[in-house]
Amino acid sequence: xxxxxxxxxxxxxxxxxxxxxDGGVDWLxxxxxxxxxxxxxxDKIGTVVMGRNTYxxxxxxxxxxxxxxxxxxxxxxxxxxxxxxxxxxxxxxxRQLLSTLRKRGDGDVWLMxxxxxxxxxxxxxxxxxxxxxxxPVLLGDGIRLFRRSDHRHALELQAATTWPGGITGLHYYxxxxx
Numbered sequence: 001x002x003x004x005x006x007x008x009x010x011x012x013x014x015x016x017x018x019x020x021x022d023g024g025v026d027w028l029x030x031x032x033x034x035x036x037x038x039x040x041x042x043d044k045i046g047t048v049v050m051g052r053n054t055y056x057x058x059x060x061x062x063x064x065x066x067x068x069x070x071x072x073x074x075x076x077x078x079x080x081x082x083x084x085x086x087x088x089x090x091x092x093x094x095r096q097l098l099s100t101l102r103k104r105g106d107g108d109v110w111l112m113x114x115x116x117x118x119x120x121x122x123x124x125x126x127x128x129x130x131x132x133x134x135x136p137v138l139l140g141d142g143i144r145l146f147r148r149s150d151h152r153h154a155l156e157l158q159a160a161t162t163w164p165g166g167i168t169g170l171h172y173y174x175x176x177x178x
Contacts (some may be wrong), residue, residue, distance in 0.1 A: 004102045005128035006109045008118060008167065009035025010040060010145065012132050017142035018113060020121055023057060035167050036133060045069060049097070050078065051117040055087075066124055070106065072097065074117055098126050119147045122174075136166035 011028055012018055019025050048066050052075035058065065064082040071087045073079055074094070081087030090097050103110050110120055121127050127131070132145075155172035162168050 003104065004046065004108045006111055006121070006126055007041075007045075007129045007131055008127050009131040010113055010118075010133065012062060012145050012166055013135055013137045013139045013142070015138045015140065016144050016146065017139040018115060018145045019143040020139060021142050023053065023143065025057070028135065028140060031135055031165055034163055034165055034167060035163075035165060036169060041110075041131070042069075043107050045110045046104060047072060047073065047101050048112055050112040050118070051075070052141050053173060054112055054117075055079075056115045070104070072101070085167075087170075089152045094124055094126055099140055108178075114144055115143050115147055117171045122146075122153065123149055123151045125174070125176055128149060129158075129171065131167045132170045134168045134170065148155075 010018060011025075012028070020027065027069075047070040048049075049072045052073055055071075055073040056076070059082065064085050067085060069086075071085070072090050073087060074091070075089050076091040077089070079087060079089045089151070098109065111118065111127060116129075154175050157172055157176050158169040161167065
């Protein structure tokens with residue numbers, strides 16, 4: 001069995017945004033019915049890691065969608081997890097967290113977002129694979145997935161897939177800083 005990897009799996013607009021300026025993701029609703037392989041992805045995931053804002057947004061969407069998965073919220077504030085679900089707050093070193101999660105051995109780690117978390121984990125070289133789902137929408141403004149950084153990363157394209165509705169999946173391995 002292979003060691004668990006850290007995977008950034010996220011939808012992004014053609015112009016590079018993950019949300020509207022107010023954090024909204026309603027622009028994704030017309031695409032929810034399309035099967036882009038989310039169940040295969042989820043079958044490989046043991047832990048979902050997200051920032052506090054992403055967590056709060058997920059809670060507002062209704063039922064907890066990650067039942068049976070360990071969830072870690074990167075925050076220094078106290079959490080009130082959904083009843084019956086394993087949600088842990090973490091405010092320590094992300095390297096230590098990822099090392100601990102890999103040792104659990106219950107599957108890959110899904111780095112879910114948001115943008116600050118993604119940048120921090122990329123800059124620390126903790127992300128093994130980028131799985132970007134490019135949605136054929138130009139938002140024009142909003143929350144960018146990739147914030148400015150002094151770190152550069154070389155990527156190796158592993159797969160490019162298209163689905164009805166114009167969604168393109170791009171899967172990259174991060175191979176090194178450049």
